[in-house]
Amino acid sequence: MWVSWLMMLLSLWPVAASTARSDVKPGCQEKCGNVSVPYPFGILDRSCAMSKNFFLNCSSNDEGHPELFFGTNMPISNISELEGTVTVGIDAALNCYDKKGIETDSFSQSITLGSGPFMFSNTRNIFTATGCDTSAQVTNSESTYGAACLSLCTENVEMSDENPCSGSGCCQTSIPKGLKSLRYSLSTSSNYANVSDFNRCGFAFLADKRSLKISKWQLSRTPIYGKDAYATDVVIEWVVENKTCEQAKANTSAYACGTNANCTYPESGQGYRCSCNEGFEGNPYLKDGCQDIDECMDPNKYPCQGRCKNTVGDYTCRCPLGMYGDGKKGCQGTGIITIIAGM
Template sequence: MLWPVAASTARSDVKPGCQEKCGNVSVPYPFGIRERSCAMNKHFFLNCTSNDELLFATGGMPISDISQLEGTVTVGIYAAFSCYNKTGIQTAYYSQYMILRSGPFMFSHTRNIFTAIGCDTSARVTNYEFTYGATCLSLCTEYVEMSDGNPCSGSGCCQTSIPKGLKSLRYSLSTYYNYTSVSDFNLCGFAFLADKRSLKISDWPLSRTPIYGKDAYATDVVIEWVVENKTCEQAKANTSAYACGANADCTYPESGQGYRCSCNEGFEGNPYLKDGCQDIDECKVEGKKPCQEGTCKNIIGNYKCQCPLGKYGDGKTGCIGVGIITIISGN
């Protein structure tokens, strides 16, 4: 005997028939995996390996999170490093180079920060075209405790921001005295780009030395994405290619390049799917009282609060009048 299975009311973030996750990472449309038709176009098609590891198409960087709402992809990128022994001979060196190539992706200038760790460390970050460059200098003469509460002001660590719109990054390190004056507690310098939300400076003590292979030190780096590098006016003019679905509209990211989509007020869901934005029933939102007074009534894209009998006004903010009092008397 077959028992009926209740239909799920959960809304899907992918196109019908497409896989929603790779390992533990959700892959919302316009991204897609397994089948190219599951992605909006080739730029959003991602590689889900046989080991259920999700990789960014460019550079094979592992992905830990995709935010359709914020328009971001978080990837893991190895830190650059430079090490010396106590006699000043270099024992290890690794520089990092990343390029996002063509497509609607760029390194987030609001989420990421370039950081260097070390007591004799000069770290440089540039782009491929060499139209941008910055140097971060970190010096110290005694051991510094790496603390999350203290700013990286140049003693043991330093930081610098990156400009918006960068599609490539290269970072490398150099040293002035080959760590010979601080070799008792610091033999290596590290440089990396990292998400400011997840970066913990306390995880980078001055005594750290590099690890190779799959356990090498990597940081979370945030990549922003847009649908197309067009203005909203240009996008809406081509209705067949316009990316925003019903009850959604075109919006601009902070980077000022290209456009994204967002659900209109009163709707929620995936704005890139045809019918992805669905009405919010504000009257049933758990833990919230939408009406200050009266009865809540949901309407498409909004809600109303009907005042009690004998009162008038907007129950969202409060009704006016004394209302009607019904007295029941018994014999």
């Protein structure tokens, strides 16, 4: 008996595996190393991406392992087609001095996302600087934006994730919507001479607020280069095109949203993205990427106190015989089964 059950399960396995949903175009590679690359992005073959803007560089690193890059030097750790984000690693800017006040190390950061539909997320990222004698500046290459923050202290400050940056050893400032380039650098008023016993370097960086750990940026920190450099997670937002939904839908051959998907606007207010319609899930950029949700298979998310029946894009829930009401919200009455059982 157990043998027959096992044979039946093995015979079903290829069917289950073949129906697993894919986030890429047919015949295209789904991962570069450990990073999933969902459509509209693509790797290795340009036809796997929606356009040249979404064709990414998957190449071997120094250890010979495949690594995904945005541009030529920003390693990618995550891509979300649902949130419209790409998370990359960017090294921090820094300047360091010895006890005599002589500069020993300095690095300014400059990043350009190019002319494609990409921008730094103003809702996810925060510009941060650490140090006791640190003035950090952030601008864009178009010279349409500029900001600075000042971080001062006279004694060692313990960097804690529970306490936000207050200006004592750490400062932060937000960035505006739509930035496609950033430059950040540091300066000092007294070359760290008064605080050199515990703080000889200042750092400045853009970082994802969700993953930033200020506790890792203690004032005693010194530079590290190469693969162990102090890179922070930075979130880049993307849209399909810098068009309105009306403009996009007017050109049906270039419209990016698949079946059972609709055009949506990001918070940045620039361009459009796609999302699956209510009752569907999957990759909205693939032709048939949005598939019907079987709500009856997930009663915790889609409650039903009666008989659940899946429908296209929705589900119905009928109360048991002898009861009434909306089965999705709750049924009233004792029910014929309960009455008969109590007789």
